[in-house]
Amino acid sequence: MNLERKLRRWRDAGLIDESISARITAFEREQQQPMAMYALIGLGAGTLGLGLISLVAANWERIPAALKLSVDLALGAALAALIEQALRRPAPLAREALITIYYAFTLASLALLGQIYQLETPGYQALLVCRP
Numbered sequence: 001m002n003l004e005r006k007l008r009r010w011r012d013a014g015l016i017d018e019s020i021s022a023r024i025t026a027f028e029r030e031q032q033q034p035m036a037m038y039a040l041i042g043l044g045a046g047t048l049g050l051g052l053i054s055l056v057a058a059n060w061e062r063i064p065a066a067l068k069l070s071v072d073l074a075l076g077a078a079l080a081a082l083i084e085q086a087l088r089r090p091a092p093l094a095r096e097a098l099i100t101i102y103y104a105f106t107l108a109s110l111a112l113l114g115q116i117y118q119l120e121t122p123g124y125q126a127l128l129v130c131r132p
Contacts, residue, residue, distance in 0.1 A: 041097050042097065045097050069113075069116065076105060079102050083098045
């Protein structure tokens with residue numbers, strides 16, 4: 001239900017007066033979050049991630065294992081530093097986007113380690129807390 005309609009109903013019923021209605025409206029406008037912006041940033045981050053994955057996948061066999069692990073470690077450290085900076089600023093959108101990217105990075109790192117060291121464990125077990 002629309003906020004303006006609710007406030008009008010409450011004013012007509014005598015539950016609130018005009019000044020309270022104005023204060024509620026001002027408060028709710030301050031609390032609004034740009035959902036379309038969140039969606040666009042999420043799509044952009046996903047697109048960049050897919051592009052990087054495609055680039056690496058196209059040249060995967062030519063990349064030495066030590067370079068793969070070094071880049072993985074450097075990328076993890078850079079993402080952690082960016083998240084640390086985002087936690088100190090009042091930018092919830094950037095913080096949430098970076099944390100989501102870090103989750104995907106962590107899963108990709110587990111897969112990379114499994115492939116480099118040719119671990120025989122099925123991939124789904126990397127996501128489990130305890131072994132079956």
